[in-house]
Amino acid sequence: MSINQLAQNIINEREARNWSQAELARKVKMDNTVVNKIEKGNRKVSSDELQEFAKAFNISMDQLAGNSNLKEDNRLAWQDLGMAYGGRIPDELKDMYRAIAEEYVKKHPESLKHGPTKK
Template identity: 55%
Template sequence: MSDSSLRQNIISLREERGWSQVELARKTGMDNTALNRIEKGTRKVSSAELESFATAFDVSTDFLLGNSNKEHYYELTDKEKQDIGVQAEKLMEGIESGNNLNFYGEPATEEQKNRLLIAVKTAMEMNKKEAKRKFTPKKYRY
């Protein structure tokens, strides 16, 4: 960990959110003078303060420290997003054909198939309602 990268990340995140040093100090329960010294690089950050910064900014400590480019541990990678897209396409093909509906390599149970159909139907209903709200001419709205 580089102290300068931590310091720079704190400054950048604070400025991105439009917070003053006083606001960030209040959010972290820290003295404004201490925060000022941290940002100037004349004071180190304790582990408790690091946690407070992570909580205030809603990011991971690894992100603050510069050890990760993901703000949250649970963010999906591009590969995970691509894999989910492929899986979703296969699921929809399975629903349409009624064959080869699998979840992570295992054949879907009837209960899983029913849940999936309910979810798809619900999503389609929501989309239809939204389309009707957007595209129904005013004279046909009641």
């Protein structure tokens, strides 16, 4: 991966969350000027720094680096997690899970900015 592609991925992830460079810098414990240089492609990112960026964005380092060997939508399915019921929610639990999801979205509206999971 080129430094410019990683820089663009960092920008895309930051902008998807409506974070400023300064906000991202605080989250990854870096000086704002360093984040600016990284986003401009003027500075390489160490593996430790890549890990901090991925952690801040709550994605894997592979996703942030643009690893094309991942699933097309880069998301885990319930089955990947070994979830109960084979990843299918029984009808009698759907209302409860819906209420939990709605409460979560009320508290974390930014979670909707990433769009629905592809099937």
